[in-house]
Amino acid sequence: MAKSIGVIGGGQLARMMITPAQQLGLALKVLAESADASARLAASAVGDYKDLETVKAFAKTVDVITFDHEHVPLEILELLEAEGKEVQPSSAALKFAQNKLAMRERLTELGLPVPNWARVSSVEEVARFLVEFGPEAILKTPTGGYDGKGVMVITDPDQAKSWFEKFDNLLIEEKVDFVRELAQLSARSVTGEWLSWPVVETIQRNGVCSEVHSPARDADQEKAANLSKQIAEGLGVTGVLAVEMFETSDGRLLVNELAMRPHNSGHFSIEGSRTSQFEQHLRAVSGLPLGVTDATKPYAVMLNLLGVDDSNTFIEHYPIALNVAGAHIHTYGKSARAGRKMGHITALSDDSIEDAKAIAQKAKQALHA
Amino acid sequence: MAKSIGVIGGGQLARMMITPAQQLGLALKVLAESADASARLAASAVGDYKDLETVKAFAKTVDVITFDHEHVPLEILELLEAEGKEVQPSSAALKFAQNKLAMRERLTELGLPVPNWARVSSVEEVARFLVEFGPEAILKTPTGGYDGKGVMVITDPDQAKSWFEKFDNLLIEEKVDFVRELAQLSARSVTGEWLSWPVVETIQRNGVCSEVHSPARDADQEKAANLSKQIAEGLGVTGVLAVEMFETSDGRLLVNELAMRPHNSGHFSIEGSRTSQFEQHLRAVSGLPLGVTDATKPYAVMLNLLGVDDSNTFIEHYPIALNVAGAHIHTYGKSARAGRKMGHITALSDDSIEDAKAIAQKAKQALHA
Numbered sequence: 001m002a003k004s005i006g007v008i009g010g011g012q013l014a015r016m017m018i019t020p021a022q023q024l025g026l027a028l029k030v031l032a033e034s035a036d037a038s039a040r041l042a043a044s045a046v047g048d049y050k051d052l053e054t055v056k057a058f059a060k061t062v063d064v065i066t067f068d069h070e071h072v073p074l075e076i077l078e079l080l081e082a083e084g085k086e087v088q089p090s091s092a093a094l095k096f097a098q099n100k101l102a103m104r105e106r107l108t109e110l111g112l113p114v115p116n117w118a119r120v121s122s123v124e125e126v127a128r129f130l131v132e133f134g135p136e137a138i139l140k141t142p143t144g145g146y147d148g149k150g151v152m153v154i155t156d157p158d159q160a161k162s163w164f165e166k167f168d169n170l171l172i173e174e175k176v177d178f179v180r181e182l183a184q185l186s187a188r189s190v191t192g193e194w195l196s197w198p199v200v201e202t203i204q205r206n207g208v209c210s211e212v213h214s215p216a217r218d219a220d221q222e223k224a225a226n227l228s229k230q231i232a233e234g235l236g237v238t239g240v241l242a243v244e245m246f247e248t249s250d251g252r253l254l255v256n257e258l259a260m261r262p263h264n265s266g267h268f269s270i271e272g273s274r275t276s277q278f279e280q281h282l283r284a285v286s287g288l289p290l291g292v293t294d295a296t297k298p299y300a301v302m303l304n305l306l307g308v309d310d311s312n313t314f315i316e317h318y319p320i321a322l323n324v325a326g327a328h329i330h331t332y333g334k335s336a337r338a339g340r341k342m343g344h345i346t347a348l349s350d351d352s353i354e355d356a357k358a359i360a361q362k363a364k365q366a367l368h369a
Numbered sequence: 370m371a372k373s374i375g376v377i378g379g380g381q382l383a384r385m386m387i388t389p390a391q392q393l394g395l396a397l398k399v400l401a402e403s404a405d406a407s408a409r410l411a412a413s414a415v416g417d418y419k420d421l422e423t424v425k426a427f428a429k430t431v432d433v434i435t436f437d438h439e440h441v442p443l444e445i446l447e448l449l450e451a452e453g454k455e456v457q458p459s460s461a462a463l464k465f466a467q468n469k470l471a472m473r474e475r476l477t478e479l480g481l482p483v484p485n486w487a488r489v490s491s492v493e494e495v496a497r498f499l500v501e502f503g504p505e506a507i508l509k510t511p512t513g514g515y516d517g518k519g520v521m522v523i524t525d526p527d528q529a530k531s532w533f534e535k536f537d538n539l540l541i542e543e544k545v546d547f548v549r550e551l552a553q554l555s556a557r558s559v560t561g562e563w564l565s566w567p568v569v570e571t572i573q574r575n576g577v578c579s580e581v582h583s584p585a586r587d588a589d590q591e592k593a594a595n596l597s598k599q600i601a602e603g604l605g606v607t608g609v610l611a612v613e614m615f616e617t618s619d620g621r622l623l624v625n626e627l628a629m630r631p632h633n634s635g636h637f638s639i640e641g642s643r644t645s646q647f648e649q650h651l652r653a654v655s656g657l658p659l660g661v662t663d664a665t666k667p668y669a670v671m672l673n674l675l676g677v678d679d680s681n682t683f684i685e686h687y688p689i690a691l692n693v694a695g696a697h698i699h700t701y702g703k704s705a706r707a708g709r710k711m712g713h714i715t716a717l718s719d720d721s722i723e724d725a726k727a728i729a730q731k732a733k734q735a736l737h738a
Contacts, residue, residue, distance in 0.1 A: 001688055019388045022410065023713065025684055025700030041391065041410055274695065288687050292694040297664065317393055318657050319370055325661040326643065331394030343394065 001206075002063035002086065002286035003027060006048050009068025010037030012332040012341065013262045013278075016270070018042050020279035026286065031058040038332045039068070052076050059085050066239060066285045067261050070097045072146070088190060088238040088285035089260045096235050097260040100171045101142040107255055110234045112227065114255050115246070116174040123164065126172060127157040133174040139163065140171040151207065176254055178246035182216050183265035184228040187240045187280040187290055194232055195280070195290045197273055199224035201246070202265050208339070209264045212302040213353045214272060214295075220251070227253060240281040244265065263302065263339075269293075271328050271346050272300035297348035301356040305329075305343035305369045307336050314343060314367045327363030371455065371655035372396060372433035377418050378437025379406030380649075381710065382631045383700040385639070387411050389648035395655065399437075400427040407701045408437070409598045421445050426455050427544050435608060436630050439466045440513070457559060457607040457654035458629045465604050466629045467538045470511040476624055479597065479603045480715040483624050484615070492533065496526040496542060502543040508532065509540040520576065545623055547615035550724040551585050552634035553597040556609045556649040556659055563601055564649070564659045566642055568593035571613070571634050577708070578633045583641060583664075593622060600627065609650040633673065637715050638662075640697050641669035666717035669726040674698075674712035674738045676705050682689065683712060683736045696732030 003026065007014040010032025011230030018041055021028035031054070032043035035096040045062060047054035049072050056079075059065050063088040065077075077091035089097075096103040101252075104117050116133050120126050130137055139160055141150040150165065153175065154160060163170055179203065186196035198215035228243045230262045235258075266277035275291025283290055305314055314321075314329075321329060331343035345367075347359035372395065376383045381400025387410055390397035399422070401412035413430060416423035418441050425448075428434050433455040434446075446460035458466075465472040473486050485502055489495050499506055508529055510519040522544065523529060532539055532704055550573065555565035567584035584590065597612045604627075611632030613625040615678035635646035644652075644660025652659055682705045683690075683698075690698060714736075716728035 003684065015391065018391060018410070022384065022387060022702075023697075023699050024687070025682070025702045041387070240486045283691065291691065313394070315372065318393070322660065323658045324653065328392075333391075333394045359374050 001288055004029065004062045004064075005282060005286055006031065006062030006065045007042075007068050008055065008058070008072050010039040010043055011031070011068045012038045012334075014039035014042065014068040015274075015332060016262065016267075016278045016330075017282060019228055019347065020276065020282055024279070024282070026282060027062075028282070029058070029062050031055065036335075038073075040333070052075075052079065056080065059250060060207055064088055064285055065086055066281070067094075067303065070094060070260065074098060074274070076346075088240065090236065093236045094260055095174045097258050098240060099142050100257075101169060103258055104173075106235060107231070110230065111298070112234070112255060113252060115176045118172050119169050120160070120172045121164075121169050123157045123160055126154070126160045126170075129172045130155070130157060136175040138173045138175055140173065140367055141167055142171055149207075163300065172218075176246045179249050180216075180247050182219060182224060182245045182247050182253065182257070183212070184224040184243045184245065185240065185263060185266040185269070185277060186225070186228045186232060186243075187277070187284045188232040188237050189284040189290055190238050190287045191289050194229055195293050196225045196228060197277070197293050198295065200268070206339075208293070208304070208341070210304055210306075212242050212265050212268055214268045214300040214302075217353065219247070224253060227255070231255070231258065239285045240266065240277050258345060264344075267330070267344050268300040268302040268346050270330075272296055272348055297350055299349040299351070299353050299356045300346060301349075301353060301360050302344055303357075303360045303364050304341060305331065305345065305364070305367065307338050307340035307342045308369060309338055310336050312336055312368055314369060316336060317367045321363050321366035324355065324359065324363040324366060326359045329363055329367070370657055373398065373431045373433075375400065375427055375431030375434045376408070376411075376437050376649060377424065377427070377434060377441050378402070379408040380437045381407045381414055381703075383408035383411065384701060385636075385645075385647045385699075386651060389645065389651055393648070393651070395651060396431075398427070398431050400424065405704075407703055409702070419445075421448065425449065433457055433654055435650070436463075439463060439629065443467060444515055459605065459607065461627055462605045462607065463591040465619040466627050467661065468511050469509050469626075470538060471538060474581055475604060476600070477570060479599065481599060481603070481624060482621060484545045484606060487541050488538050489529070489541045490533075490538050492526045492529055493530045494521070495539075498541045499524070499526060505543055505544040507542045507655060509542065510536055511540055516528065518576075545615045545669070547623075549585070550616050550625070551588060551593060551614045551616050551622065552581070552632070553593040553612045553614065553647060554609065554635040554638070555594070555597045555601060555612075556646070556653045557601040557606050558653040558659055559607050559656045562659050563598055564662050565594045565597060566635065566638055566646070566662050569634055569637070575708075577673070577675065577710070579673055579675075580726075581634050581637055582726075583637045583669040583671075586722065588616070589620070589622070596622060596624070600624070608637065608654045609646050633640050633710075633713075636699070636713050637669040637671040639699075640715050641717055645692065666719055668718040668720070668722050668725045669715060670718075670722060670729050671713055671715045671730045672726075672733050673710060674700065674714065674733070674736065676707050676711045677738060678707055679704055679705050681737055686736045690732050690735035693728065693730045693732040693735060698732055698736070715725055
């Protein structure tokens with residue numbers, strides 16, 4: 001087993017790994033972007049994750065490298081691996097989370113359900129796709145996108161022009177007429193052990209996750225779990241894997257995005273599961289047995305706390321908000337900025353999603369969020 | 370509300386405050402004894418808590434001072450308070466946790482049930498007490514005792530001699546013929562709000578807490594809670610208060626010891642209560658509303674992990690032990706030493722104390738503890 005775990009990236013995901021690392025007494029080190037990063041408490045280094053020497057020096061201090069985000073250049077990870085450093089998920093798996101074209105190609109090879117898509121390298125190819133699958137389509141940059149960035153709904157091929165100045169190839173996909181979006185969280189250990197949480201419904205606003213319901217009402221749990229398992233094994237994923245999916249009106253599940261790390265759709269697991277996604281990620285990447293993923297209560301709702309302006313850090317409203325029984329408020333120690341992911345609230349219920357949501361909403365209102 | 374909280378002492382209690390502080394985004398700073406202290410992750414200063422200048426410098430960096438242990442000299446705290454620094458619990462309350470004679474006197478004044486006791490300042494007075502309440506009695510140093518240290522069972526007055534060389538006054542108490550030991554954990558906020566957890570049964574081995582059952586089977590919950598509330602209010606306690614009690618065969622509850630901080634008898638609350646004692650302590654000392662203390666499952670058992678030798682840190686056994694579903698293993702990041710509190714295990718059950726204990730025991734065995 002790996003005794004010390006190095007996380008590249010000091011955001012809220014790294015921050016929330018600190019709790020299970022402390023509990024289990026595992027050494028967790030973080031390479032943070034800045035001294036005031038969300039995970040600053042565990043930051044053993046501050047530096048640029050795109051700089052080979054910075055990452056190499058950090059990697060020397062730990063047994064295994066893992067991630068808070070998927071933006072570390074693949075070449076750097078390949079170099080570390082070539083020198084014998086353990087990287088989990090490996091560069092071979094991570095490339096499918098970094099590059100949406102590579103992901104679409106691989107999932108198609110594996111025969112897994114994805115929206116109609118094409119690799120396009122010119123406005124003409126975009127035009128042809130729009131004729132076949134339009135009038136609307138989704139254009140995506142192969143790399144660098146997150147939270148709605150690098151994604152554009154287009155109706156006119158010329159809308160692709162500016163992105164072709166930066167990328168030789170783009171991904172274009174049909175605009176799926178989905179009923180709702182689901183996310184299947186699971187974890188695969190370096191030993192091959194695999195366990196999933198319930199498939200959840202995710203609700204986005206302006207391209208950013210706003211709300212998560214666990215479990216997704218009347219979803220085909222088995223189908224979603226099997227799909228995720230095929231992806232985890234087919235792509236050689238280690239650690240937590242989030243599979244974001246579209247559910248169509250005829251009940252199909254189409255894979256939208258992948259993330260190979262703890263994910264916003266799994267924050268409910270801190271209180272809602274006997275093993276949180278953060279603990280599970282540490283177990284999985286360090287070769288420890290996975291923890292059971294049974295729900296602690298039948299229903300969970302998570303609401304994101306997005307910044308409303310540059311002054312409300314939410315903490316100043318705690319004297320009122322912490323009175324809301326059953327609302328688990330998390331803030332990430334970030335300075336306030338409109339639209340920024342500043343925290344989240346989870347509430348559980350024995351009775352219903354509505355009941356859990358009402359509790360979380362009450363706390364959210366009390367935080368003026 | 371206090372936005373930054375300073376904890377004097379870097380042991381496992383401070384360590385376990387890090388999780389709720391991180392979750393809520395409250396700034397937690399620790400004055401640790403050494404750089405490798407259990408709570409080192411949050412250590413903003415390393416130094417001697419008996420040194421006025423060290424403590425003063427640390428206090429300047431936070432809004433409120435609280436504690437991992439009760440050994441900070443009272444004079445230092447009184448000086449801080451005189452300079453306007455908030456100390457919770459206050460020196461006026463903490464003196465009753467530091468000094469067992471003061472505690473016995475105050476509880477007796479309040480008319481609360483305690484064992485027969487006396488302040489003794491000579492071997493002759495010890496002899497007189499033994500004649501009245503012997504043949505055995507318990508001799509205690511007024512200050513400095515913990516985990517069985519500073520406590521002696523005596524039958525012969527001469528056994529007191531060596532302690533009188535160090536202390537002018539000692540506390541002597543009848544040896545209570547108790548059926549079992551109970552502990553009542555509660556918290557009182559700086560606003561006066563008070564909430565308790567279930568009264569638990571504690572089982573000691575060699576004077577050290579070994580096992581906790583929550584709730585204590587067939588205990589008079591209301592009586593124990595009321596007694597604790599009277600103590601919290603009567604002594605002006607803020608933060609978590611642990612009242613250790615003897616239950617006698619005729620159903621009386623006699624107060625044994627007090628602690629004004631999170632306590633070993635309350636570790637079960639991390640998983641077993643909707644608000645853990647560590648979160649509650651932070652809420653209470655910083656003037657935030659207290660969290661609900663409902664149980665997450667009806668039964669909880671906590672087993673301490675005491676060091677078995679100078680090599681077993683328990684972590685090396687995780688590949689087996691973490692397979693035990695439902696056993697929440699905590700280790701404190703300490704080097705191994707026989708008898709040292711190295712960690713604990715909590716297990717919950719819907720069915721019974723026996724069921725929870727069986728799970729915890731299985732994990733303990735797997736850790737070779």
